[in-house]
Amino acid sequence: MRAVMKTIYVCSDTVTGIFSGIYDAWKAGMTEEECGIALKGMLEQQLFCDYVEVEETEHKAIAVEALIKKHLGRQAYWDIYHAVLSSDREKGDAVLGTMLAAKTLPDSTKIMEHLSHPKVEKVFELSRNVGGEAHALKGFLRFRELENGVLYARITPKAQVLTCLAPHFADRLPLENWMIHDKTHDMFVVHEAGKKWVLLWDELWNDMDGNLQFSEKEMEYERLWKGFCHTIAIESRENPRCQLQHLPLRFRPNMVEFDEKS
Amino acid sequence: MRIQESMTLYEKLNILTDAAKYDVACTSSGTSRKNDGTGMGSCEQSGICHSFSADGRCISLLKILFTNECIYDCKYCVNRRSNDVVRTSFTPDEVCMLTMEFYRRNYIEGLFLSSGILKSPDYTMELIYATLYKLRRECNFQGYIHVKAIPGANQELIQRVGFLADRMSVNLELPTAESLKMLAPHKTRKKILTPMRLVQTRMTENKQEIQLYRNAPRFVPAGQSTQMIIGATPETDYQIMQVAESLYQKFELKRVFYSAFVHVNEDSALPAKTDEGPPLLREHRLYQADWLLRYYHFQAGELLSEENPNFNVLFDPKCNWALKHLEQFPVEINRADYKMLLRVPGIGYKSAVRIVKARRLGSLDFQDLKKIGVVLKRALYFITCSGKMMYPTKIEEDYITRNLLDSGEKLPKEITNMGYRQLSLFDDVRFRENFYESSYENHICM
Numbered sequence A: 001m002r003a004v005m006k007t008i009y010v011c012s013d014t015v016t017g018i019f020s021g022i023y024d025a026w027k028a029g030m031t032e033e034e035c036g037i038a039l040k041g042m043l044e045q046q047l048f049c050d051y052v053e054v055e056e057t058e059h060k061a062i063a064v065e066a067l068i069k070k071h072l073g074r075q076a077y078w079d080i081y082h083a084v085l086s087s088d089r090e091k092g093d094a095v096l097g098t099m100l101a102a103k104t105l106p107d108s109t110k111i112m113e114h115l116s117h118p119k120v121e122k123v124f125e126l127s128r129n130v131g132g133e134a135h136a137l138k139g140f141l142r143f144r145e146l147e148n149g150v151l152y153a154r155i156t157p158k159a160q161v162l163t164c165l166a167p168h169f170a171d172r173l174p175l176e177n178w179m180i181h182d183k184t185h186d187m188f189v190v191h192e193a194g195k196k197w198v199l200l201w202d203e204l205w206n207d208m209d210g211n212l213q214f215s216e217k218e219m220e221y222e223r224l225w226k227g228f229c230h231t232i233a234i235e236s237r238e239n240p241r242c243q244l245q246h247l248p249l250r251f252r253p254n255m256v257e258f259d260e261k262s
Numbered sequence B: 001m002r003i004q005e006s007m008t009l010y011e012k013l014n015i016l017t018d019a020a021k022y023d024v025a026c027t028s029s030g031t032s033r034k035n036d037g038t039g040m041g042s043c044e045q046s047g048i049c050h051s052f053s054a055d056g057r058c059i060s061l062l063k064i065l066f067t068n069e070c071i072y073d074c075k076y077c078v079n080r081r082s083n084d085v086v087r088t089s090f091t092p093d094e095v096c097m098l099t100m101e102f103y104r105r106n107y108i109e110g111l112f113l114s115s116g117i118l119k120s121p122d123y124t125m126e127l128i129y130a131t132l133y134k135l136r137r138e139c140n141f142q143g144y145i146h147v148k149a150i151p152g153a154n155q156e157l158i159q160r161v162g163f164l165a166d167r168m169s170v171n172l173e174l175p176t177a178e179s180l181k182m183l184a185p186h187k188t189r190k191k192i193l194t195p196m197r198l199v200q201t202r203m204t205e206n207k208q209e210i211q212l213y214r215n216a217p218r219f220v221p222a223g224q225s226t227q228m229i230i231g232a233t234p235e236t237d238y239q240i241m242q243v244a245e246s247l248y249q250k251f252e253l254k255r256v257f258y259s260a261f262v263h264v265n266e267d268s269a270l271p272a273k274t275d276e277g278p279p280l281l282r283e284h285r286l287y288q289a290d291w292l293l294r295y296y297h298f299q300a301g302e303l304l305s306e307e308n309p310n311f312n313v314l315f316d317p318k319c320n321w322a323l324k325h326l327e328q329f330p331v332e333i334n335r336a337d338y339k340m341l342l343r344v345p346g347i348g349y350k351s352a353v354r355i356v357k358a359r360r361l362g363s364l365d366f367q368d369l370k371k372i373g374v375v376l377k378r379a380l381y382f383i384t385c386s387g388k389m390m391y392p393t394k395i396e397e398d399y400i401t402r403n404l405l406d407s408g409e410k411l412p413k414e415i416t417n418m419g420y421r422q423l424s425l426f427d428d429v430r431f432r433e434n435f436y437e438s439s440y441e442n443h444i445c446m
């Protein structure tokens, strides 16, 4: 008996990277047992595996996006896209497995209803978590006004949610200059008033938050807001456990109303 | 009455927030609107929570009173004219500035503007109108606005305000006309229902206008809500649910909010003050039942009756219903219709949808149900999968009651120390850890 060699496509932890990996695996026409996707820097070398470095291109990523949208539908694409943004090491495999499973269905657009399939279940769950974190941050993110009038927000999310947040704030604050800094992943979204937002990777900027100069008005509004948050609570209903359940501690360091000093 | 002339904005905000905090509605849901590119703000259908205060309630809107001056004397209210408290009012400019600057920093989804009655209902409504007009037309604010319609104000004025707001509400205050007479001597049921009806009628007309002219201005697009105080007067849960039901049916309200009575005034007409604090568990049960009316196709008369007029403290209303209707169980997961699935304890409405979809692809077993998010430890007494129960159990009220309680059906502790657990409402337990997911409306925002 001969062990089947499994081909593992190794790519970077980005949408382009993972979609490029899926592109290569899909092209090779292998079954779920014969191939897999692994992320650079999170590899666990195993026996009987061939590791192939993926050449990552926009072209491949766009092709995979189109493939998913066409065959699995937009809703499934939404789930897959969100799953790819998660911090889970096996997300690439889950997506690839889901796409392969969809091939076996008479109607592949129904794939996300197939929750008893472990890979589909995984994509579903990852997507829910990432979607949940993005939704939470739409509320919990705080902008602070810099001296030059630019609004600056720092977040430390688990998943790479910037591309989920950017369209939301671009729509909401079209006439403002703002930027959101994802400190976990060294990424930025920058929006110039009246223009489209752009996504940047830049480690150099990463220590900038120590030296930020805030506008004069900023402190005043922060004080007003803190006062509001404090006063709005009804004392006889105080319930820190319920507060904690809804607003986990990990979000609080980036929220002015939970900043003890000043 | 004390009116302080020179007051900082900080002090005003503090007073007018403090005076507004007993209003329970905070949701920013019910309408979705994109920015047109020329102003600031947008609305999300599901609403967004921006923070949570120490009482565990969601902060979504800048909830303030325009003024805490009031010519009325509602016995339960901090702002009633006979109370000796510091009075102040915002100017329309101040409200606009706070809203815009808070919104820009992503503190809030929008504004919730209520008010005491300054001089007269018309005078007050005028001020509110002037504020909203400025905010919408001069500041070009496109975020969410929830505003109170003041009973007794000119109809024309209320209508004009409705074209600037997303949601309007008129407080029912108390469940019955008698209670109202007792505790809010300047208000009558009729005065309250008139503007409610007006908003309803205008909304219906507006829907037709929009069908004809797509760009017709929108009137209260997020609908109308109301709230009533629970526990200040002797109504039973059954009476309260019947009132809520008829508000949903006859006035097409989007939401009815229940507000556990908080003792702020000493008054012989009010229940005596105790150490127990506001009746939170009762409020919680009412919210659960309210959900059953709106999303689970239940009717008030199924949940309670003249003989049995109050909710069970131990079990949520759905579980309680199931225990009293064991003849309808067990339900076969692979065959039961959607409405029956909704009635199974442990199956939430999202899980029910997932079950109906997933079983088309093959029959489901208990393992699948777990993945779908069904709370098996509760559901197992009421369901079969392909004819089999999960464990051999008796379908008997006492037996199930005992088992549910043994399996940590939490309550007794809650009853004593009032740990307020809103989420036990939603049966999709597996996803509960991640509450955001369960969409904002799911965890009741009060």
Ligand code: SF4
Residues within 6 Å of the ligand: B070, B071, B072, B073, B074, B077, B078, B079, B080, B081, B115, B116, B117
């Ligand atoms: S009308 Fe009644 S409830 Fe409203 S502010 Fe005045 S006293 Fe309070």
